[in-house]
Every structure is written in structure tokens, then in C-alpha cells.
Amino acid sequence: MIGLWYEDHAVGQAASLGSHTFTRDEIVAFAQKYDPQPFHLDEAAAAKSIFGGLVASGWHTVSVSMRLLVDGRRGQHQAAAAKGEAPPPLGLGRGVRDLRWTAPVKVGDTIAYSLRVESMREIRRPGWGLIGMRISGVNQGGREVCAFTLFGLAARRSG
């Protein structure tokens, strides 16, 4: 994982976020709530679709990357607290640039997510900086399935 504070980041830093295997039940549960298209919900309909089988909603594949990112951050916060260090306040997401869904995620696919720091910028808001992180997911065959640049605030030590 990359650093916690703004100053701990550097453009080009990269880290693994871990991986996630998409089950049928989870694909269907997400789709029922947020993206109820037949190829996300129903095996028979999905078999007749362009995908030839059930696939995860694109919003599901990016939501899972958020979960892995937050889990990593929580682990870092706990480690800092265990050493008696005060962790920084959690950063807020500001937005996303250039999100692409480039290949389907099928039942049983395991997606490995990673991030790379793309940009760092000081902002007017005292005590914070803005980090642009490219997050991408790659399936077990080495093919990228989704990627996006997430802009989030990071607290500054000097703040």
C-alpha cells in the first residue's frame, strides 16, 4: 500500500490492492439493487446476450476496488494506531476521470486490483492535497477489465 499522508505519496508509486473473486450470488445481488439488466441477473437471458453468460455490472467491479482500497487504508490506520501514532483523517473522494470497462467480468473470475499515483497537487484548502490514483483491475488471464483515475484528498503532515 502507498503512504497515508500527502507527503508520503510520489507520482509513479504503485501498489497492489489485493484481488476478489466474483461469485454468481454476489453479481446477482448487486444487479438486483443497482443494475437490473438481464445479463447481470439471469443465466438463461445472459446466455443469449452478447456476453454468452452472466457478467458483473461495471459499477460492481469498480465498487469492489473501492472496498479493497478502504480495507487497505483501514489496515494502515490500525497499524499506525498500534504504534501509538495518530493516523491522518480519512481522505474524501472528489471525483473520477476516464473510467473504462474494457472486458466483461464473468462468474468465477478473479480480478487483481492495483493502483498507481498519477498526480499530486496542492490545493487551497489548508492541510490537504489532492492525489490522482489510477486504479485498474486485471483478470486471471491478464486482461484489464476496468480502470479509472480516482481523485481524493490526503491530509498533509504539515497541515
Add this chain to the structure above:
Amino acid sequence: MIGLWYEDHAVGQAASLGSHTFTRDEIVAFAQKYDPQPFHLDEAAAAKSIFGGLVASGWHTVSVSMRLLVDGRRGQHQAAAAKGEAPPPLGLGRGVRDLRWTAPVKVGDTIAYSLRVESMREIRRPGWGLIGMRISGVNQGGREVCAFTLFGLAARRSG
């Protein structure tokens, strides 16, 4: 709602997608699975955060807009089928540009979502065109909370 087929769209067309009221339970349920940060999960922690109270994950607020978009599309498909017309195959999302979270969504907020056709482009893939739609959510006070441009395929009548 806007047209179903590629040819039914025009740049500048706009439509309401309906609205959604965010409950505490729903905010927490999404966050537990996909964005377990304290200000999305726990009222006491959220009260001490920059938000001063529980707020929805940004990924939740955009996932709800997808649900409303799909519900609208399903209604159109059913209406077409009821008239004996064959509806087009459902379009696929290709990606997102310029997603911004501009204000928090708190418990009990009602967000009205709308879309506007921003771009239309013929693509090499026979029978399909690419539509860029700006989707935005506005709260009960008239303040935009999220917006993004979704690029999706639409089937062509001529295809």
C-alpha cells in the same frame, strides 16, 4: 425518457430519471459491502467527521442513478413489447468521463436524477452507435450532488 434506438436520440435531449430518498439502512448496507469508511457506517463517528453526520458513499449515489436509468429502459422495453414492437437489444456501458461528487448525500435526502444527451457518434461496430449522456443528481435544496458522463452503446434501427 429518451428514445430507445440510436436514431431516436439527439444531442441536447433531456429527461428525468426519477428520484430516490436515501435511508440510513441503505446507506450503511452499501457502505458495509463496498465503502466501509466511518462516515458512511457509524453515526457517532460520522458526527465527528467533516460531514457532521452519516453520508452515502459516492459510489452508492451513482449506482442509484444506474438503477433508475435501467428501470426507465425496462419500462420502455415493456411498452414496446406490449405494442408488438421488438425492442432493441440493451446497450452496454463502455465507460465514464468526468465524474464529480460535489456535495454530500445525507440520511433522508431525496436526489432527483436527470440525463441529457451530450454526444452521439457512429462507431465501427455494425448496428450500434455510441451515446454520451450527462447524468446528474440534485438534492431537495437544488444543489447538485453528483454528475458524470456515461458512454453507452445504442442499437441502430438501420443495423
